[in-house]
Amino acid sequence: MKRVSLFVVLVVVLSTLLTACGGGTTSSDKIRIALILPSTIDDMAWSQSMYEGILAIQEELGMDKVDFEYSESLGNPVDAGAAIREYADKGFNIIIAHGSQYQSVLDEVAPDYPEVSFAYGTGYQSHDNIFAYDPQAQEGAYLHGMMAGLMTQSNIVGIVGPVEAGDAIKYNYGFQQGVEAVNPDVDVRIAYTGSFGDIPKAAELAKAHMDAGADFLTGTAQQVVGAITAVKERDGVYWLSNDMDQSPLAPDAVLSAQTYDWVKVLKQIIEYRENGTMGGEHLSLSLANGEIKMVYNPNVEGNVPQDVKDAVEEAKQQIIKGELEVALPD
Amino acid sequence: MDQREFANRRIQHMEMCDITKQFPGVLANNQVCIDVRAGEVLALLGENGAGKSTLMKILYGLYRPDAGEIRINDQTVPLHSPNDAIAQGIGMVHQHFMLVPTLTVVENIVLGLPSSKGIFLDLDVAAKRITELSQKYGLQVDPWAYVWQLSVGEQQRVEILKVLYRGADLLILDEPTAVLTPQEVDELIPTLEEMTRMGHSIIFITHKLREVMAISNKVTVLRNGQVIDTLATADTNQEALARMMVGRELLKEYDKAQVTLGETVLEVKSLCAKDDKGLPALKKVTFEVRAGEILGVAGVSGNGQRELADVIAGLQQATSGQVIIAGKDVTNKLPAYVIDAGMGYIPEDRLHTGTIPSFSISENVILKDNARPPIARGPFLDFEEIARYSKRLVQEFAVKTPTLETQVGNLSGGNIQKLILAREISREPAFLLAAQPTRGLDVGAMEYVHQRLLEQRAAGKGILLVSEELDEIFKLADRIAVIYEGQIMDILSIDQADREHLGLLMAGVTQAAD
């Protein structure tokens, strides 16, 4: 049996080697950022958007000023906890656990490392050295809902959701309100795959939506890349992106995207630390503070009628001014 | 014609020279030499564990000898695998069945052979040839039956057919008659004679000296892995061979103690059951066994004995009727319940029903008592006690094994049987069911087992002895129940019974009133 255990150990070592990437030098006067991701840096969604945000910070402040490491595919909070402690022990001073599921892990780990700032999101409960960042995803979702409601031919729009929880509920709720506001006749169909990463299932769900008549689709989580690829293969169906501009995946099908300006959020955190605040702040990303951006895909922007654009723009301004508040589920 | 066939045999002379084979803790073969010529039957004789099967597995390419060589027609041949052996014209019927239970008879027989239809199986063609062969040699078996549905005797026929089908020149038969009825043995003898006339060589292993005398041209006797002697069958007799084998004289007659009969320990009432094919196998079987007696069940194999034993042991469901052991109704109860009620069981298929081959001797010994003191203390096993207990049994019953940790599957056939017997008897059950208890045992061991059973009888246990050996039944039983096609034809007391009458009953003939 010795031979067996040897093989297993080899495999385990090999696979951890393969998954644990990143790297950098150690020096004390640097900002050292560590990132814990539920999926991968190239998921074309939530994880990738934050990863690119940190790369941009590194670029801006100088590679010699910012040290950056990350761990991927830590969907399971227990594994994530181990990685978080490891980074803290290695002397990282900002540790970002990029997902609402990490809240309780951070609550547990953070008190042991008072000199480290932790951050997680989506969330709003912050502590001594924990920042909570909180994209108001329902705002962009509302605007997407308006586009879909105004442009749909079939009066059917579909949502490809992961599991009915936190971020997804927030987005879907905003989207429904947007549709309802402009076109009460539209049937908004919400369906879930039961997973965040089941790409084939998301693709199949998108196909089912389209077969059932939907001509506008949207959704959240990393699995939607499968849905977007499925949408790309049909004519006359649009996808509305969240987290990131996903138009490179389907240049003619992704109509618009709600994106987050993580650079600004990160800068805020760095600034707080410089002023001696290690955490305890609730950092909201919104259209008003410019940390949520809406971008049309230039390829297909021409297909959006001007009156639709105007209506959306008007609603956007109202949200920014606070005249229109997109409700959240309770 | 025969002359030509004879001369065309690929194996005219086979010699095994100075074969030595060491297993961990056992020197199974020690410079063994045997030889056999075309048209000859060599009988290999020896106690359980003497090394007969090992020697034959070497000849068949299954084991590599540590030293020695094998020559065919004066040429040294390398036999590294069964394929080499088969290619040389050697075929083997193994002591333990080498059959795939989930396959049909014809599938088992053609396994590994090329087909007349290329990559596709030619089962119909093969089945026809099998039917021809089985008619020619009197080895009746349904080619389309699944092996798991067959009785032990039928399975043995399939084994022999497998070798015949491959047209082997040299046949190794490792205890082929151990599972055959005397009638079947009588039918096999002409088959073997026919084969030798055609120039086949046969190596024949058996513990039955009668068969040695009837079938073989010469005998090699092994003891403890060494050749004691090789002699022409015509120059010896049964007593001399027995002495040579076990190294002492054997008893001619057994002393049966006078025992007063006690309570009824087994009561079987109108018992009905079906066989694997769903056909009625037991038809309203009724009898009882009382403390202090041995009831022998005589009959030709396949007449419901297996089902009777299985139903009593709780291994098979009865369709109606009742089984009562020591006053407790155990009909269709789980085996554990039946054991608790006070039954000991020596099963027919000792390697699989009786033991777990991959478990050690100690583990097999405590199989039925692993949850009871003194073997268990609470949920834990007391390993010291287990070791003490196993050691005692192995010594008392003369089980030949290198260590207590040896896997039971590696014991010689006879020693597995002794081990089961040791376990069952020392559990002191009120009632003992012994199905073919001496099948495959050497004459010394057989005598030993018989003595033990008589001891149990004297100690006031009730014993149901299922056996196809009329000799055995006559030696041990107080009463004889004859079973035919699932029915009890008659129950006779031993002094009423004569062989001729029994033979008729076993063939289903009830004597017409004269």
Next chain:
Amino acid sequence: MIDQLLQTHIIIGVLATGVRLSTPFLLAALGEMFTQRSGVFNLGVEGIMLMGAFSGFWVTLVTGTPMLGILAAIIVGALMGLLMAFVSVTMQAKQGISGIGLYMLGWGLAGFLFRITVGYVTSVEGFRPIAIPILSDIPILGTVLFNHNWMVYFSLLLVPISWVVLFKTTWGLKVRAVGVTPEAADTLGVSVRGIRYACVVIGSIMAGLAGAFLTLGHTNMYGDNLTAGRGFIAVALVYFGRWNPWGILAGSLFFSIVDALQLWVQVLGLDIPYEFAVMAPYVLTVVALAAVSGRIWEPAALGKPFDREA
């Protein structure tokens, strides 16, 4: 509400989706059936599928020819099968553990290779549906069965082919014998190792194809952990199907059609909690398995290494 589901075009949609969803299960499970029939338990199917999915995708991305991607998946599957066979048959390692090892290896390696070769989400031109002339015009059945890409047809064809190979050829007979009583096969000169190597490699090739189906015949893309547990479900379906190709077909179709149905139930907004919907295929498959009575013929030597003198 239910009548919404009973409309013809929806029934057709559900069944056609189910057939398409069943393909990866069918391919992987039929392969694993051969592996297990020979007595080897390969739990690494998921890892092989991931490697097949990745290699098929990457080669297609580079060459633009999905058929070359299929070839790559076959080669990669065969190599991983050889590794599994070496560890479990030659080295006689515990098969459950080596299977898990193989899974982790495939998972890690596929992710790593994707990162260094591609590194971003993109799609390829995969296989397009081929409507079978005449047959695809049959009402209902035409759309359900005869309007898919070739891999779907191929997987369905493999069912009778596997059955014939297993039950009607000399080689299949050896496989069935080796998985139940290897000693018996051995004494008849059948190479137990040879058969087991062959079966493990065949099973792994089919797992590789199952993975490649996901990238080239279904999603047209690759992403981290794309198979999402389908390999493990395939192993379970082998049990469901009682090591028989028709049983495996029934299990794969049942699971997939229930899965398709629950997607449609959600899509149509029927008032069923989504948690029940997504669990339905798993729960109902277990229930169906329990309901199908009969003797289970698990290959008796499954998971047991063979050593003549032991």
